Amino acid sequence: MKLIKQLIAIATVALATGVQAAAPANEAPDALVKRISADVIDTAKADKDIQSGNQQKVMALVETKILPYVDFQRMTALAAGRFWRDATPEQQKQLSNEFRTLLIFTYSGALSQIKNETVEFKPLRADPADQEVEVRSQVNVARGEPVTLNYRLAKTPAGWKIFDINVLGAWLVETYKGTFASEIGKSGIDGLIKTLAERNKKLAAKPLNKPLK
Amino acid sequence: MMQAANKRPSSWRSIALVAVAVSTLSACATNNPRDPLEPFNRTMFKFNDAVDQAALKPAATVYKRATPSFVQTGVNNFFGNLADVWTGLNNLMQGKGEAGMSDLTRVSLNSTFGLLGLLDIASEAGLKKHNEDFGQTLGYWGVPSGPYVMLPILGPSTVRDTAGLPVDIAADPWGYTTPVSSRNVGTALRVVDQRATYLDATNLMEEAALDRYEFVRDSYLQRRKGQVFDGESSRKNMNDKDAPADAKSIKAAYADDPALPAAAAAATPAATPADAAAATTVTPPAAAPVSSETPAK
Numbered sequence: 001m002k003l004i005k006q007l008i009a010i011a012t013v014a015l016a017t018g019v020q021a022a023a024p025a026n027e028a029p030d031a032l033v034k035r036i037s038a039d040v041i042d043t044a045k046a047d048k049d050i051q052s053g054n055q056q057k058v059m060a061l062v063e064t065k066i067l068p069y070v071d072f073q074r075m076t077a078l079a080a081g082r083f084w085r086d087a088t089p090e091q092q093k094q095l096s097n098e099f100r101t102l103l104i105f106t107y108s109g110a111l112s113q114i115k116n117e118t119v120e121f122k123p124l125r126a127d128p129a130d131q132e133v134e135v136r137s138q139v140n141v142a143r144g145e146p147v148t149l150n151y152r153l154a155k156t157p158a159g160w161k162i163f164d165i166n167v168l169g170a171w172l173v174e175t176y177k178g179t180f181a182s183e184i185g186k187s188g189i190d191g192l193i194k195t196l197a198e199r200n201k202k203l204a205a206k207p208l209n210k211p212l213k
Numbered sequence: 214m215m216q217a218a219n220k221r222p223s224s225w226r227s228i229a230l231v232a233v234a235v236s237t238l239s240a241c242a243t244n245n246p247r248d249p250l251e252p253f254n255r256t257m258f259k260f261n262d263a264v265d266q267a268a269l270k271p272a273a274t275v276y277k278r279a280t281p282s283f284v285q286t287g288v289n290n291f292f293g294n295l296a297d298v299w300t301g302l303n304n305l306m307q308g309k310g311e312a313g314m315s316d317l318t319r320v321s322l323n324s325t326f327g328l329l330g331l332l333d334i335a336s337e338a339g340l341k342k343h344n345e346d347f348g349q350t351l352g353y354w355g356v357p358s359g360p361y362v363m364l365p366i367l368g369p370s371t372v373r374d375t376a377g378l379p380v381d382i383a384a385d386p387w388g389y390t391t392p393v394s395s396r397n398v399g400t401a402l403r404v405v406d407q408r409a410t411y412l413d414a415t416n417l418m419e420e421a422a423l424d425r426y427e428f429v430r431d432s433y434l435q436r437r438k439g440q441v442f443d444g445e446s447s448r449k450n451m452n453d454k455d456a457p458a459d460a461k462s463i464k465a466a467y468a469d470d471p472a473l474p475a476a477a478a479a480a481t482p483a484a485t486p487a488d489a490a491a492a493t494t495v496t497p498p499a500a501a502p503v504s505s506e507t508p509a510k
Binding site for chain 1: 245341342343344413414416417420421422423424427428430431432433435436437438439440444457458459460462463464466467469470471472
């Protein structure tokens with residue numbers, strides 16, 4: 001019995017390492033976040049256009065380096081909570097698209113502010129079998145206390161995907177949850193979609209929020 | 214005479230109407246259990262926002278644009294150094310000896326070699342800045358935060374933190390600076406500098422929030438809770454170097470996750486009743502680990 005267990009364990013390890021070697025998409029969640037964040041910071045620091053707030057460049061950076069690793073569908077579903085199940089597939093799609101656009105617009109501005117910050121990662125607290133993990137980091141800034149930046153990731157068939165972010169102690173999903181609930185309470189899911197779409201239209205017409213230097 | 218007599222009851226009527234309106238407002242606003250004072254808070258939020266838009270934000274914007282960066286850093290460091298004294302004492306009051314001693318070492322380093330706190334050489338030496346206050350100390354020892362309160366001018370708070378505020382104010386070394394005139398100038402500078410550090414964040418928030426009041430409240434309450442336990446979910450986790458894996462606390466954070474478990478069953482209508490039963494029975498052991506431990510003993 002013990003032997004069989006050991007054999008299974010060895011086989012699992014062999015399989016896991018074999019798969020990992022074959023498909024880099026299966027990298028560990030903390031390694032993934034570390035790689036993305038180093039990549040984004042290096043690109044932002046090296047690009048003068050991004051530093052000066054060039055909207056197209058910033059958007060391109062977000063699209064190519066960050067978005068492939070974010071599960072907006074799940075993020076939106078969690079923010080909508082119990083209302084998500086009442087929405088039709090079409091509404092769900094629209095809602096997550098509009099929410100995605102809003103987040104891209106609002107958070108892209110922050111990327112052009114990257115200067116000399118360094119990111120420090122804390123040890124992962126997870127079992128290898130966990131399907132959801134939290135990656136903790138802090139951004140050491142020139143002035144004041146470090147900024148908390150934590151990520152929650154879920155294992156999907158396409159590798160680990162970020163579904164929630166914590167900035168300065170507040171989780172994105174939790175922060176939007178109350179607003180989503182009250183908008184849906186007032187004017188339904190279509191009302192929320194409309195509100196988000198209107199905000200996005202306004203933001204699209206406006207230049208990117210440039211940091212004050 | 215007639216007019217005055219007429220006016221009286223009608224003004225009473227309008228007061229009564231307002232009272233009814235307020236009570237219905239609060240009745241429908243109490244949908245957030247953490248914010249029973251929402252009508253009052255919203256009024257205060259509007260007031261604070263008006264003050265901010267009219268005075269504080271413009272002043273902070275000018276300050277950030279016009280003063281050289283090293284001046285801003287100096288101002289920020291100077292007041293930050295004063296704040297470190299109380300941060301350190303609060304860390305000690307929470308039994309966090311290492312953090313508290315680090316804070317007090319920061320103060321002594323920065324006050325001397327850092328030219329009265331203008332330079333933050335301690336951070337460069339690797340002693341990280343913390344942020345503690347009496348409200349956090351109360352929270353650390355188990356005092357619940359109580360409802361959300363929007364204070365005039367001072368901004369978001371909770372009942373517990375408001376109770377801790379007089380202690381924070383009394384413990385602020387700058388409050389004892391003489392003469393009073395330079396103390397006041399310093400305080401104004403400190404407030405403008407604080408506001409300036411948040412400018413980018415609040416500009417971002419104005420775009421990100423659909424309802425700014427709710428956005429501020431919901432992020433503030435989370436942030437505050439995180440501060441009390443230094444980013445951990447409880448005091449126990451803070452002191453435990455081998456804290457358990459996060460998987461359980463992540464699950465708990467999304468109580469009405471639409472994907473689990475009812476949605477999982479709904480998403481696969483073709484599944485047999487046995488599958489559905491299996492899917493629902495999978496969750497209880499994970500949700501109630503305590504009960505499985507008890508019979509083992």
